[in-house]
Amino acid sequence: xxxxxxxxxxGVGVILESIRLRIGTPIxxxxxxxxxxxxxxxxGLSLILMILAWQGRGQRSEGLGEIRRPVYLxxxxxxxxxxxDPLGYVLATIPMAALVLWILGLRSxxxxxxxxxxxSIGTYLLFALLLGIELPRGLLTVLG
Amino acid sequence: xxxxSNLGMGFAVTLTPANLMFAFAGAVIGTAIGxxxxxxxxxxIALLLPATYKMDPTSAVILMAGIFYGAMYGGSTTSILLNxxxxxxxxxxxxxxxxxxxxxxxxxxxxxxxxxxxxxGSLGVxxxxxxxxxxxxxxxxxxxxxxxxxxxxxxxMAVYLSEGSPLKGLLMMGLGLILAxxxxxxxxxxxRFTFGVERLLDxxxxxxxxxxxxxxxxxxxxxxxxxxxxxxxTSLKGVLPTLDDWRRSWAAILRGSVLGFFIGxxxxxxxxxxxxxxxxxxxxxxxxxEAFGKGAIEAVAAPESANNAASxxxxxxxxxxxxxxxxxxxxxxxALMIHGIQPGPFLLQxxxxxxxxxxxxxxxxxxxxxxxxxxxxxxxxxxxxxPYHYLAAFIVVICIIGAYSLNNSAFDVGAMLFxxxxxxxxxxxxxxxAPLALALILGNKLESSFLQSLQLSAADLGIFIExxxxxxxxxxAALMVLIPLIRWLWHLKSGAKRG
Numbered sequence: 001x002x003x004x005x006x007x008x009x010x011g012v013g014v015i016l017e018s019i020r021l022r023i024g025t026p027i028x029x030x031x032x033x034x035x036x037x038x039x040x041x042x043x044g045l046s047l048i049l050m051i052l053a054w055q056g057r058g059q060r061s062e063g064l065g066e067i068r069r070p071v072y073l074x075x076x077x078x079x080x081x082x083x084x085d086p087l088g089y090v091l092a093t094i095p096m097a098a099l100v101l102w103i104l105g106l107r108s109x110x111x112x113x114x115x116x117x118x119x120s121i122g123t124y125l126l127f128a129l130l131l132g133i134e135l136p137r138g139l140l141t142v143l144g
Numbered sequence: 145x146x147x148x149s150n151l152g153m154g155f156a157v158t159l160t161p162a163n164l165m166f167a168f169a170g171a172v173i174g175t176a177i178g179x180x181x182x183x184x185x186x187x188x189i190a191l192l193l194p195a196t197y198k199m200d201p202t203s204a205v206i207l208m209a210g211i212f213y214g215a216m217y218g219g220s221t222t223s224i225l226l227n228x229x230x231x232x233x234x235x236x237x238x239x240x241x242x243x244x245x246x247x248x249x250x251x252x253x254x255x256x257x258x259x260x261x262x263x264x265g266s267l268g269v270x271x272x273x274x275x276x277x278x279x280x281x282x283x284x285x286x287x288x289x290x291x292x293x294x295x296x297x298x299x300x301m302a303v304y305l306s307e308g309s310p311l312k313g314l315l316m317m318g319l320g321l322i323l324a325x326x327x328x329x330x331x332x333x334x335x336r337f338t339f340g341v342e343r344l345l346d347x348x349x350x351x352x353x354x355x356x357x358x359x360x361x362x363x364x365x366x367x368x369x370x371x372x373x374x375x376x377x378t379s380l381k382g383v384l385p386t387l388d389d390w391r392r393s394w395a396a397i398l399r400g401s402v403l404g405f406f407i408g409x410x411x412x413x414x415x416x417x418x419x420x421x422x423x424x425x426x427x428x429x430x431x432x433x434e435a436f437g438k439g440a441i442e443a444v445a446a447p448e449s450a451n452n453a454a455s456x457x458x459x460x461x462x463x464x465x466x467x468x469x470x471x472x473x474x475x476x477x478x479a480l481m482i483h484g485i486q487p488g489p490f491l492l493q494x495x496x497x498x499x500x501x502x503x504x505x506x507x508x509x510x511x512x513x514x515x516x517x518x519x520x521x522x523x524x525x526x527x528x529x530x531p532y533h534y535l536a537a538f539i540v541v542i543c544i545i546g547a548y549s550l551n552n553s554a555f556d557v558g559a560m561l562f563x564x565x566x567x568x569x570x571x572x573x574x575x576x577x578a579p580l581a582l583a584l585i586l587g588n589k590l591e592s593s594f595l596q597s598l599q600l601s602a603a604d605l606g607i608f609i610e611x612x613x614x615x616x617x618x619x620x621a622a623l624m625v626l627i628p629l630i631r632w633l634w635h636l637k638s639g640a641k642r643g
Binding site: 002011014021026028031032041042052066069073074078082101134136 | 194195197198311312314315318319321322325329331332334336337360363364367368531532533534536537538540541542544545548549552554557558561564565568569570573575591594595598603605
């Protein structure tokens with residue numbers, strides 16, 4: 001039901017934006033023409049989905065399970081996005097990898113430390129040095 | 145050049161040390177991810193994209209193709225030994241494979257599934273090499289009207305044949321088409337849905353969506369469960385099928401191969417549906433249908449053959465028509481685009497070495513997989529003991545590198561996280577992911593070919609029903625929508641009568 005409502009609202013937003021872009025006609029379509037059709041499709045289908053869910057006939061969705069751990073991970077990567085450029089890939093990735101390991105139930109601090117440092121440095125060596133992919137050096141640039 | 149000289153050229157490309165190494169790496173990685181539950185093929189291919197940026201495109205596709213069909217070999221291992229399918233396409237193998245393991249016949253179940261996979265994979269490649277060239281010749285005759293109808297049918301098939309409810313599939317198709325609209329519009333050159341964010345003018349990169357939805361989304365889902373994997377302790381001796389096993393399985397392998405091949409060609413068809421249908425048909429034609437579900441070896445052989453044949457034949461729409469039929473081939477489509485190669489009918493003309501090189505690599509890869517799977521079954525089983533937290537940390541880190549390296553920008557990492565969260569909630573709501581990915585890839589093509597058709601016909605929509613190929617494609621699309629609708633209305637009516 002919630003999914004259907006969100007998709008319905010998305011459809012409404014798309015219709016409003018396509019009107020702003022100008023829809024035109026099938027004979028002379030404008031940039032908003034295709035998005036308008038897609039918005040209509042999303043609205044129509046999400047209405048059917050909501051009606052079926054309301055009547056209890058739709059395909060059942062999974063309930064929200066253990067939500068805490070996914071939230072921790074999303075917040076962790078969210079913070080990481082802001083730290084990546086200033087700290088650099090290696091330094092920012094160590095705490096992020098440690099967080100993932102901890103969230104997934106690894107409790108040995110030694111193992112967490114070793115794996116997160118190893119993963120961060122190992123992937124940097126593999127991708128940046130061996131495969132030539134540019135990754136931010138951040139604070140490590142002072143090392144030259 | 146005829147078929148054999150083309151194939152000879154393909155083998156010349158494949159049998160270089162570098163490409164043999166990539167085919168081998170693909171087979172190894174594919175088997176590993178097939179064995180490991182919680183890491184799917186599209187996710188792995190998406191994760192490997194950054195590693196292929198500086199590779200030769202032929203080598204990149206050889207590697208990725210190897211992962212795709214290699215996963216089908218590996219997927220059966222967890223189904224048979226753990227009753228947990230490593231891949232969706234191996235779900236049905238659990239039914240009789242695990243029963244065989246419980247009866248002490250795990251080795252024979254693994255053996256027949258590897259042999260069946262090998263035979264089906266090889267037959268599939270033969271079919272691919274024979275069917276692809278004439279299909280390319282036909283596709284070269286397509287104008288914008290035929291192409292519009294083809295993409296439309298391809299998307300609808302992906303919806304109706306993918307897992308889950310078609311209604312939710314259609315919604316995902318709509319969402320994918322809307323996401324494809326973001327950025328400069330392909331016909332008028334005007335920015336759409338960018339909301340003043342300059343970075344969005346280039347559109348939403350499918351790599352970011354793929355890594356988010358398949359990579360991060362999968363990790364988020366797996367975070368909810370603390371899965372304990374217990375390998376069934378049984379004898380793994382005697383992995384070579386006995387004469388009696390062959391007698392019972394050879395026809396099932398052939399039927400599974402043929403069925404899987406044709407299902408795999410259909411967009412959205414793929415290995416999962418192929419394996420389920422092969423099981424159902426095998427049960428129907430069997431003289432002992434009551435043995436199914438109790439450890440029948442032919443019930444392992446048929447679906448395992450079908451999923452391998454389907455994984456190979458799903459390259460046909462990608463390489464000949466430029467239409468990826470499932471999420472894995474969608475990621476290979478993206479890899480080709482990153483290298484500036486447009487998959488489709490011109491691929492064979494413009495890059496024959498890539499086309500035939502990839503096909504030849506599949507022949508070689510299947511032989512490698514047989515060699516890798518049977519003698520090394522003990523090693524693959526041990527791989528299951530790798531705790532998921534190490535794998536998850538690795539997936540997250542690789543997704544970050546992949547997203548960042550597209551434009552050297554942390555913004556893209558944030559966007560990937562957004563799509564990861566979106567993918568998480570969509571999976572929770574049982575929305576299928578493949579139609580979203582395919583619509584995002586094909587959305588702009590659909591729009592531009594539709595508008596081109598209107599330009600050519602002076603805005604006459606009749607152009608779509610004047611061309612015979614277009615009519616055939618649209619009629620199939622109409623049937624796909626109408627048949628389930630009529631069936632649903634019929635059920636509703638008969639239900640009302642009974643009620």
